[in-house]
Amino acid sequence: MVNIAIFASGNGSNFQSIVDSYKQNKLFVNKIILITNRKNCYASQRAIDNNIKNYNFLLSNYKDKREYEESILKVLQKENISYIFLAGYMTMITDILINKFKNKIINIHPSLLPSFKGKDAVRDALNYKVYLTGFTIHYVNEEMDSGQIIFQKEVKVYKNDNIDTLRLRIQEQEHIYYWKIINKIIKGEEV
Numbered sequence: 001m002v003n004i005a006i007f008a009s010g011n012g013s014n015f016q017s018i019v020d021s022y023k024q025n026k027l028f029v030n031k032i033i034l035i036t037n038r039k040n041c042y043a044s045q046r047a048i049d050n051n052i053k054n055y056n057f058l059l060s061n062y063k064d065k066r067e068y069e070e071s072i073l074k075v076l077q078k079e080n081i082s083y084i085f086l087a088g089y090m091t092m093i094t095d096i097l098i099n100k101f102k103n104k105i106i107n108i109h110p111s112l113l114p115s116f117k118g119k120d121a122v123r124d125a126l127n128y129k130v131y132l133t134g135f136t137i138h139y140v141n142e143e144m145d146s147g148q149i150i151f152q153k154e155v156k157v158y159k160n161d162n163i164d165t166l167r168l169r170i171q172e173q174e175h176i177y178y179w180k181i182i183n184k185i186i187k188g189e190e191v
């Protein structure tokens with residue numbers, strides 16, 4: 001079994017669903033750590049509540065992104081981490097981590113990529129009046145939301161949806177699937 005790091009910036013509902021599966025012994029993982037990049041994000045509180053080691057890195061405390069990621073890298077090496085799973089981590093990953101974790105960094109994004117890349121994917125899909133959106137689990141490369149797709153799940157858009165209702169329905173599906181796909185990736189199983 002491997003050690004994994006979850007990277008989050010906000011609410012951490014995906015982090016929570018991964019931790020829940022771990023606590024129910026459903027996850028093929030030895031240890032989870034959380035990396036956050038915002039002050040007082042709720043994901044950190046969830047880590048505290050669930051006894052998960054939690055490291056906070058603020059870019060503003062470093063000379064540049066390079067130094068910032070180098071210090072994250074040191075923690076990942078110290079904790080013997082094999083995979084990084086992004087769960088609402090709202091900043092780009094650079095080559096510092098990508099080169100050390102080749103095909104071992106995975107992201108979840110709330111749209112059917114390649115449609116609606118970026119931080120406002122749910123709103124953009126709604127504004128575009130699509131009938132179908134969803135989420136994508138994909139490998140991370142240097143370009144935003146562009147790495148090889150691992151898994152996608154569709155979610156219907158209803159006429160009366162607003163950004164909150166649609167986001168919640170997408171996240172419900174993310175919570176059902178992300179940990180299952182994490183297991184498959186770790187076990188080297190076909191998704």
Ligand code: GAR
Nearest residue numbers: 010011012013014015088108109110
């Ligand atoms: C999730 O819906 C995830 O797909 C999205 O942020 C949300 C985080 O929610 N990620 C992105 O938009 C990445 N571009 P959470 O903090 O409650 O897990």
